[in-house]
Amino acid sequence: MSKTAVQESVADVPSLRGVFITAMPDCLLFDSWTHPDETWVPEDAASYFGDVIRANREGLKSLKAWSSEMQVTIESAQVLLVLKELRDFVVTLAFERDVPLGMVRLHTKRVLERLNNVLPKLEATERPRGVRITEFLERYAPDAHAVLQRVSLRTGIPIALLRSPDRLDANQTNLLEESVKDILGLDTLSL
Amino acid sequence: MSTPAAPSLRTYIPNYDLMNYGGIPTVYHCHHFNLFLDQTIDDALGPDEGTKLRFIAAREASHHFIRALVTRAGALTPAERLEVAQRTFAGMGHGRLQVSGDRAGGTATGEFLHYGFSWAEKYGQKVRRRKPADAFAAGYAAAALEVAQSLERETMSAEETTCIATRAPQCTFTLKPGPQAKAVVPVREPDVRARVKPTFASATGEDTISAIAKGLRDFTAPVAGDERGLVQAFGVYVTLHLAGYYNRISYDALAHVVANKPALVPMLEDLLRESGHVCVFNTFGGILASPEWEAMVGKHSGDPQAIILGNLAIARALGFGHWTLAEYQPNERVVLRAPATYESVYYLTRHGASDRPSEYFFQGAALAIAQLAHRIDWRQKPSLTQDFYNSLFKGGTLPWKVEQTSCTACGHEYSEVVATRVG
Numbered sequence: 006m007s008k009t010a011v012q013e014s015v016a017d018v019p020s021l022r023g024v025f026i027t028a029m030p031d032c033l034l035f036d037s038w039t040h041p042d043e044t045w046v047p048e049d050a051a052s053y054f055g056d057v058i059r060a061n062r063e064g065l066k067s068l069k070a071w072s073s074e075m076q077v078t079i080e081s082a083q084v085l086l087v088l089k090e091l092r093d094f095v096v097t098l099a100f101e102r103d104v105p106l107g108m109v110r111l112h113t114k115r116v117l118e119r120l121n122n123v124l125p126k127l128e129a130t131e132r133p134r135g136v137r138i139t140e141f142l143e144r145y146a147p148d149a150h151a152v153l154q155r156v157s158l159r160t161g162i163p164i165a166l167l168r169s170p171d172r173l174d175a176n177q178t179n180l181l182e183e184s185v186k187d188i189l190g191l192d193t194l195s196l
Numbered sequence: 197m198s199t200p201a202a203p204s205l206r207t208y209i210p211n212y213d214l215m216n217y218g219g220i221p222t223v224y225h226c227h228h229f230n231l232f233l234d235q236t237i238d239d240a241l242g243p244d245e246g247t248k249l250r251f252i253a254a255r256e257a258s259h260h261f262i263r264a265l266v267t268r269a270g271a272l273t274p275a276e277r278l279e280v281a282q283r284t285f286a287g288m289g290h291g292r293l294q295v296s297g298d299r300a301g302g303t304a305t306g307e308f309l310h311y312g313f314s315w316a317e318k319y320g321q322k323v324r325r326r327k328p329a330d331a332f333a334a335g336y337a338a339a340a341l342e343v344a345q346s347l348e349r350e351t352m353s354a355e356e357t358t359c360i361a362t363r364a365p366q367c368t369f370t371l372k373p374g375p376q377a378k379a380v381v382p383v384r385e386p387d388v389r390a391r392v393k394p395t396f397a398s399a400t401g402e403d404t405i406s407a408i409a410k411g412l413r414d415f416t417a418p419v420a421g422d423e424r425g426l427v428q429a430f431g432v433y434v435t436l437h438l439a440g441y442y443n444r445i446s447y448d449a450l451a452h453v454v455a456n457k458p459a460l461v462p463m464l465e466d467l468l469r470e471s472g473h474v475c476v477f478n479t480f481g482g483i484l485a486s487p488e489w490e491a492m493v494g495k496h497s498g499d500p501q502a503i504i505l506g507n508l509a510i511a512r513a514l515g516f517g518h519w520t521l522a523e524y525q526p527n528e529r530v531v532l533r534a535p536a537t538y539e540s541v542y543y544l545t546r547h548g549a550s551d552r553p554s555e556y557f558f559q560g561a562a563l564a565i566a567q568l569a570h571r572i573d574w575r576q577k578p579s580l581t582q583d584f585y586n587s588l589f590k591g592g593t594l595p596w597k598v599e600q601t602s603c604t605a606c607g608h609e610y611s612e613v614v615a616t617r618v619g
Contacts, residue, residue, distance in 0.1 A: 145323070147318070147322050149586060150590035151467060154463050154466050154467055158240055158460055158467060161457060191324070
């Protein structure tokens with residue numbers, strides 16, 4: 006999908022400040038559009054939106070309340086966000102904060118219909134688990150600039166190998182995963 | 197900063213800028229350094245052995261320290277001695293610690309303990325901690341009870357049973373007698389004085405460095421913990437801390453890795469350097485960006501050399517040693533030298549000559565100083581946030597590297613670190 010396709014999909018939507026399209030399950034930015042006045046960096050935000058939807062899905066499942074139609078609305082002081090799963094993607098729409106919710110829902114429905122027509126079907130390719138663990142770690146670790154050194158010191162896996170996590174063997178991947186869970190204080194990694 | 201410390205207890209070895217408090221080597225360090233260094237020890241040894249080493253190191257250094265303080269104060273009864281220990285702990289910025297017990301053991305409670313509190317503030321919203329954070333307070337509490345009860349040193353054990361860093365409402369400790377630890381060589385002011393090499397002046401800017409360092413010392417002399425027992429200044433939580441604690445955990449962890457996992461030594465060294473780097477960036481940077489700095493030194497000129505000289509003054513005021521500028525090529529090379537550092541004098545006293553340059557804080561600090569001088573425009577009054585730190589240092593190769601070319605712990609005449617522009 007070209008940039009133009011996204012721009013065309015949102016061109017006439019008032020009050021919209023940005024659109025972020027996150028490819029799942031890897032939570033990678035697929036495409037985006039932001040208002041020229043915004044200084045957002047889509048790459049910094051897109052993966053978190055994927056994680057939000059994933060966590061929300063798991064939470065709802067634990068309550069036996071999940072359905073594929075779920076939609077997450079976040080009302081912060083500065084912006085109103087709507088997150089919605091759309092096939093292999095998570096679409097996040099950022100609106101001006103003072104837009105009435107009814108209008109937001111209306112605009113969201115319209116944009117999603119358009120995006121549904123232009124977003125491609127993704128080929129499901131499973132990336133190595135080590136790569137996904139490392140990406141997750143770097144997304145959430147405190148002191149992210151030094152976290153691979155920390156993992157290396159903890160696990161004994163050479164730092165050069167950690168920088169090419171697709172080359173980790175099964176044992177090293179398990180060591181990595183245990184170390185990441187310890188560093189982040191998590192019982193499981195939601196990948 | 198409402199509770200005045202006893203400034204007369206704080207002294208510097210003339211011309212060496214190594215600080216002592218009550219005759220015990222001390223330095224000022226921020227929570228960024230404290231947390232990162234403790235974390236590195238746990239990464240190297242595992243959380244259980246790491247906590248154990250941090251406790252033992254804290255207890256050892258604190259015993260000498262508290263004994264010196266109660267002797268000076270003429271505190272005779274257990275209650276008087278505990279009062280001296282607790283008041284000093286809060287005055288140093290470590291939080292409020294209440295210790296009670298007898299020769300059979302006891303309990304302690306902590307409020308606003310520096311490690312647990314600052315960990316929760318820095319990391320608590322981002323990750324969940326599973327183990328308590330206050331091994332230093334545990335060691336200090338054990339040592340306080342030992343001294344209060346006139347017990348042999350390192351005979352009381354302590355365990356932190358709840359910690360605010362793990363989201364408990366309060367920090368609590370259980371103290372009980374334990375086996376006496378292996379005796380180690382004490383490191384006190386006379387030992388430090390016996391280990392230093394002949395001193396020297398900075399090749400550049402000695403008068404400037406000396407004048408600013410004196411001003412900073414005068415400024416920090418009355419600083420003490422606030423009603424929480426914390427010192428919050430320049431955007432960081434500051435502690436007056438025992439150099440022996442830092443040194444023992446660093447060098448004992450290093451010895452363990454050298455003996456058991458030698459391939460990982462470079463990784464541990466990297467992280468020990470990083471603890472110095474993050475400290476200097478945040479604390480030195482916070483001081484440079486402060487209105488107090490502007491009032492004392494004036495507005496920033498934009499000259500990198502002025503930033504370097506300012507950093508050397510800060511290092512001297514904080515008790516790190518008589519750091520000097522030996523050579524400077526703008527945007528190319530920064531060479532720092534010192535006749536001794538708080539790391540080298542400890543190493544020589546405790547371990548004898550080192551077979552490798554091992555002043556990791558000095559190394560990390562030099563790397564940070566070079567970057568503070570060349571990568572930040574101080575005239576723009578930058579905000580030294582975590583995001584800013586990440587933007588400068590996360591990902592890719594840093595534009596500066598550091599190498600230690602000479603080390604008094606190895607028997608050389610001075611310690612020297614060289615920061616060089618890459619590419």
